Amino acid sequence: xxxxxxxxxxxxxxxxxxxxxxxxxxxxxxxxxxxxxxxxxxxxxxxxxxxxxxxxxxxxxxxxxxxxxxxxxxxxxxxxxxxxxxxxxxxxxxxxxxxxxxxxxxxxxxxxxxxxxxxxxxxxxxxxxxxxxxxxxxxxxxxxxxxxxxxxxxxxxxxxxxxxxxxxxxxxxxxxxxxxxxxxxxxxxxxxxxxxxxxxxxxxxxxxxxxxxxxxxxxxxxxxxxxxxxxxxxxxxxxxxxxxxxxxxxxxxxxxxxxxxxxxxxxxxxxxxxxxxxxxxxxxxxxxxxxxxxxxxxxxxxxxxxxxxxxxxxxxxxxxxxxxxxxxxxxxxxxxxxxxxxxxxxxxxxxxxxxxxxxxxxxxxxxxxxxxxxxxxxxxxxxxxxxxxxxxxxxxxxxxxxxxxxxxxxxxxxxxxxxxxxxxxxxxxxxxxxxxxxxxxxxxxxx
Ligand code: FCB
Numbered sequence: 001x002x003x004x005x006x007x008x009x010x011x012x013x014x015x016x017x018x019x020x021x022x023x024x025x026x027x028x029x030x031x032x033x034x035x036x037x038x039x040x041x042x043x044x045x046x047x048x049x050x051x052x053x054x055x056x057x058x059x060x061x062x063x064x065x066x067x068x069x070x071x072x073x074x075x076x077x078x079x080x081x082x083x084x085x086x087x088x089x090x091x092x093x094x095x096x097x098x099x100x101x102x103x104x105x106x107x108x109x110x111x112x113x114x115x116x117x118x119x120x121x122x123x124x125x126x127x128x129x130x131x132x133x134x135x136x137x138x139x140x141x142x143x144x145x146x147x148x149x150x151x152x153x154x155x156x157x158x159x160x161x162x163x164x165x166x167x168x169x170x171x172x173x174x175x176x177x178x179x180x181x182x183x184x185x186x187x188x189x190x191x192x193x194x195x196x197x198x199x200x201x202x203x204x205x206x207x208x209x210x211x212x213x214x215x216x217x218x219x220x221x222x223x224x225x226x227x228x229x230x231x232x233x234x235x236x237x238x239x240x241x242x243x244x245x246x247x248x249x250x251x252x253x254x255x256x257x258x259x260x261x262x263x264x265x266x267x268x269x270x271x272x273x274x275x276x277x278x279x280x281x282x283x284x285x286x287x288x289x290x291x292x293x294x295x296x297x298x299x300x301x302x303x304x305x306x307x308x309x310x311x312x313x314x315x316x317x318x319x320x321x322x323x324x325x326x327x328x329x330x331x332x333x334x335x336x337x338x339x340x341x342x343x344x345x346x347x348x349x350x351x352x353x354x355x356x357x358x359x360x361x362x363x364x365x366x367x368x369x370x371x372x373x374x375x376x377x378x379x380x381x382x383x384x385x386x387x388x389x390x391x392x393x394x395x396x397x398x399x400x401x402x403x404x405x406x407x408x409x410x411x412x413x414x415x416x417x418x419x420x421x422x423x424x425x426x427x428x429x430x431x432x433x434x435x436x437x438x439x440x441x442x443x444x445x446x447x
Contacts, residue, residue, distance in 0.1 A: 005383065005386055005446045005447040006444070006445055006446035007385075007386065007389070007445050007446045008389065009445070010396075011395075011396065011397060011398070011445060012075045012076045012115065012351070012396055012397030012398075013073070013074060013075050013076070013397065013398060013399075013438075013441065013442040013445075014074055014075060014076035014077055014078055014115075014117070014397060014398070014399040014400070015069065015072075015074055015077060015078070015399055015400045015401075015402060015403040015419065015438075016077075016078035016079075016353060016354050016399040016400070016401050016402055016403070017058075017077075017078070017079050017080070017402055017403050017404075017406065018079070018080045018119070018122035018123070018124075018166065019079070019080045019081060019082035019085075019122060019124060020034065020036045020052045020055075020082065020122070020123065020124045020407065021052060021055060021056075021402075021406040021407045021408070021409070022055050022056040022058040022403075022404070022406045022407070023052075023055060023056075023057075023058045023059040023082065024052065024053060024054040024055040024056065024057040024058065024059055024060075025054075025057070025059035025060065026051075026052065026053045026054075028059060029085075029095070029097035029098060029101070030088060030095040030097050030098060031082065031084055031085045031088060031095070031098055032084035032085075032087070032088025032089055032090075032095075032126050032127070032128065033084060033088075033126070033127040033128075034082065034083070034084045034124035034125060034126060034127060034182075035123075035124065035125045035126075035127055035130045035134070035175075035182040035183040036052060036123065036124050036182045037052075037053075037084075037127065038127050038130075038182070038183070039181075039182030039183060039184050040052065040053075040182075042184060045184060045410060046409075046410055046411075046412050047410065047411050047412035047414060047415075048412040048413065048414055049412075050407060050412030050413045050414075051407070052407040054424075055406055055407045055413075056404055056405075056406050056407075056422050056424075056427070057427050059101060061427065062101075062104065062105050062108065063108055064429065065403065065404070065429070066105070066108040066109055066112060066114070068403070068404075068420055068429060068431075068435075069109075069112065069114055069403065070112040070113075070114065071439070072419070072435060072438060072439045072442065073439055073442040073443055074114050074442065075113075075114065075115060075397075075442070076114060076115040076116075076117055076161070076397060076399070077109055077114050077115070077116060077117065077403075078117040078118075078119065078163075078353060078399050079105070079116070079117075079118060079119070080118070080119035080120070080121070080122035080124075080166065081102055081118055081119070081120060081121075081151065082098070082124050083120075083121060083124060083125065083126055083147055084124065084125075084126040084127070085098030085099075085101065085102075086098050086099055086147065086150065086151070087126060087147055087150075088126065088128075089126060089128035089129075090125075090126035090128045090129035090132075090140075090143050090147075091129075091143050091146055091147070094150060094154075099154055099155075102118075102155060103155070103158075106118075106155065106158045106159060107158070110158065115160060115161065116158070116159050116160070116161070117159075117160075117161035117162070117163065117353075117399075118151070118155070118159045118161070118162055118163070119162075119163045119164075119165070119166050119222065120144075120147070120148050120151060120162065120163065120164050120165070120205065121144065121164065121165050121166065122165075122166040123166065123170070123171055123175065123181065123182065124182075125140070125182075125183070129143060130183050134176070134183055134185075134194075135171065135172070135175075135176065135193075135194040135197050135198060136176065136190050136193050136194055136197070137197070138197055138200070138277070140197060140201070141197045141198075141200045141201035141204060142201075142204065144201035144204070144205060145201060145204035145205050145207070145208050148164065148204075148205035148208050148209070149205075149208035149211070149212065152208060152209055152212035152214060153212060156212050156214045156217060157214070159217065160216060160217050160218065161217070161218050161219075161220075161292075162209065162217065162218065162219045162220070163219075163220050163221055163222045163294055163353070164201070164202040164205045164206070164219065164220075164221050165198055165201075165202055165221055165222065166222045166296075167222060167223065167224040167296060168195055168198035168199060168202075168221075168223070168252055169195070169223070169224055169247075169248050169249075169251070169252060170224060171194065171198060172190075172191050172192075172194040172195040172198060173191055173247075173248075175194070176190035176191060176194045177190065177191040180410050181409060181410060188272075188273055188311055189273055189274055191273065192269060192273055192274060192275065192276045192277075193274070193276065193277050195251060195252070195276065196276035196277055196278065196282070199252065199255050199256065199286045200282055200285060200286055202221055202256075202286065203282075203284075203285035203286040203287070203288045204285060205219075206219055206288040206289075206290060207285065207288060210288075218291035218292055219290055219291055220290045220291055220292035220293055220294055220348075220351075221256065221290065221293065221294065222294035222295075222296060222353045222354075223249075223252050223253065223293065223294070223295060223296065224248070224296045225249055225253075225295050225296070225297060225338040225341055225342060226248065226249070226297070226298065226299060226300055226301055226334060226338065227245075227300040227301075227333075227334055227337040227338060227341065228241045228242075228244045228245040228248070228249075228300070228301050228302075228303060229241055229300055229301070229302045229303070230302070230303060230304075231302050231303060231304035231317045232304070234305075236305035237303065237304050237305050239305065240303045240304060240305040240306070240312075240313060240314035240315075241302075241303045241314070242264075243264075243268060243312055243313060243314055244301070244303050244312060244314050246262055246264055246265045246268070247265065247312065249341060250262045250265065251265055253341070253342070253344075253345045254345070255283060255286045255287060256286060256287060256290075256345075257287065257345040257346045258287065258345070259283045259284060259286065259287035260283060261275075261276060261278075272310065272311060273311075290348065291348065291349070292348055292349045292350065292351060292396070293342055293346055293348050293349075293350050293351070294350075294351045294352075294353030295338050295339060295342055295350060295351065295352055295353060296352075296353055296354035296355075296401070297334050297335045297338045297339075297352055297354070297355050297381075298326075298328055298334065298354070298355065298356070298357075298401075299319075299324075299328035299329050299330070299331055299334050300329060300331045300333075300334045300337065301316055302316065302317045302318075302319070302320065303315065303316055303317065304317050324357040324358050324359060324373075324377070325357075325358040325359050325360050325415055325416075326357075326358050326411075326415060328357075330357070330377060330380070332380040332381050332383065332384040333384055334381075334384075335352060335355065335381055335384040335385050335388055336384050336387055336388045336391065339352075339385075339388040339391075339393040339395060340388070340391070340393070342393075343392070343393060347394065348394070349394050349395075349396045350393055350394055350395050350396065351395070351396055351397040351398070351399065352385055352395065352397065352398045352399060353399050354399060354400075354401035354402075355378075355381050355385075355398065355399070355400060355401060356374075356377070356378070356400050356401035356402060356417050357373070357374055357377040357378075357417065358408070358415040358416055358417045359371060359373045359374050359377075359416070360416075361374075361416050361421060361432065363421065363430075367430060368430075368433075369421045369430060369431075369432040369433065370432075370433050371432040371433050371434050372433065374419075374432065374433075374434040375433055375434045375437045378400065378434060378437065378438060378441075379437070379447060382398060382441060382446075382447055383447060385398050386446070386447070400419060400438060401417055402417045402418055402419070403418060403419060403420060404418040404419065404420035404421075404422050404429060405417065405418035405420070405421055405422040405424075406418065406422070418432070419431070419432060419434050419435035419438055420432065420435055
């Protein structure tokens with residue numbers, strides 16, 4: 001095997017999940033309602049009428065799931081903590097039973113030598129805070145910092161890697177702008193305030209983390225970074241792709257790493273929407289030094305100029321190659337380009353915190369799932385990650401999305417991204433071919 005398909009020693013191989021997508025037990029042991037618990041009950045918003053009420057029942061089956069991780073040889077596991085399990089109404093007195101669940105999970109991971117990476121918030125805001133304005137309300141950022149600070153004190157000694165948020169863009173745009181995700185608000189004017197308050201809460205949580213003195217732990221944030229390409233070399237299309245890059249990537253990278261919003265975005269949105277509600281000191285707080293950046297990378301998008309879309313002046317054109325079941329183009333260089341984009345802003349250690357694909361898996365008569373398409377996808381994207389390292393990226397780890405089939409938000413349970421197949425009737429877990437492939441990649445530290 002040629003050396004350059006091996007990864008640097010110590011490279012972290014992991015899998016990622018999110019609380020609402022796998023835990024189930026939506027109202028167990030004093031857990032409060034989250035915006036997803038509320039949203040999924042609206043008729044027609046989730047494909048197939050699915051909910052995360054039970055999902056993979058991971059809350060009760062975590063020990064079995066950690067066993068699968070260990071058998072796969074995972075070096076790390078990225079999961080998220082459900083805020084309403086810890087603070088059922090967003091703040092006040094913590095719910096000990098909810099905290100104990102994460103203590104048990106983290107202990108099981110550590111027993112198997114699996115490094116826990118905890119995401120503090122992966123979209124499941126307590127409904128009680130949404131009732132007070134959610135992320136449009138600046139106060140939610142302060143509540144988030146209190147919640148994060150509590151976690152650092154309670155779990156900080158056991159968790160070496162923390163991520164404040166997962167994909168603030170998605171939360172702001174799809175949660176509050178288009179309403180495809182919880183809380184399902186359709187208010188374009190909310191997008192920039194929500195984005196700003198998420199970023200502010202991130203910075204406040206970083207301050208709380210430093211104040212907690214956890215010298216062997218690190219903190220970062222996870223961004224979705226997808227490359228945006230113009231449909232043609234025409235200047236109007238090039239500008240359209242740059243605007244989308246601004247809204248989805250630079251609107252978050254630039255405040256985090258340069259302490260300011262991109263000028264072109266302020267001009268663009270200033271004309272159409274309000275500006276982010278920035279107060280003195282906010283940008284300094286947002287750009288506090290962090291320890292690593294997590295990058296979620298699935299595909300690229302291609303855009304043409306089109307002012308029928310008043311918000312962006314752009315229209316997405318169809319993919320130019322084969323796609324996954326999500327309709328996302330299979331474009332392995334998305335990883336190389338996303339990491340190059342990150343490097344324009346920071347020389348921090350980088351992690352691919354999500355990479356993976358949904359396909360329509362077929363369970364064979366013998367119960368096996370031969371998901372060759374997913375294995376190919378992973379092979380090509382892991383090779384791309386290796387190319388990015390050769391190109392100079394300080395990439396420290398690669399996390400597959402996702403450990404096991406789960407509740408894929410508005411797409412319900414039909415879109416399967418897992419290395420492990422889940423039968424949602426029996427909760428039986430079955431390794432797919434891709435799980436065995438990934439086990440071998442980990443064992444060889446490369447392809
Ligand atoms: C990402 C989310 C993750 C999952 C994948 C498919 O945007 O972070 O929860 O839904 O997409």
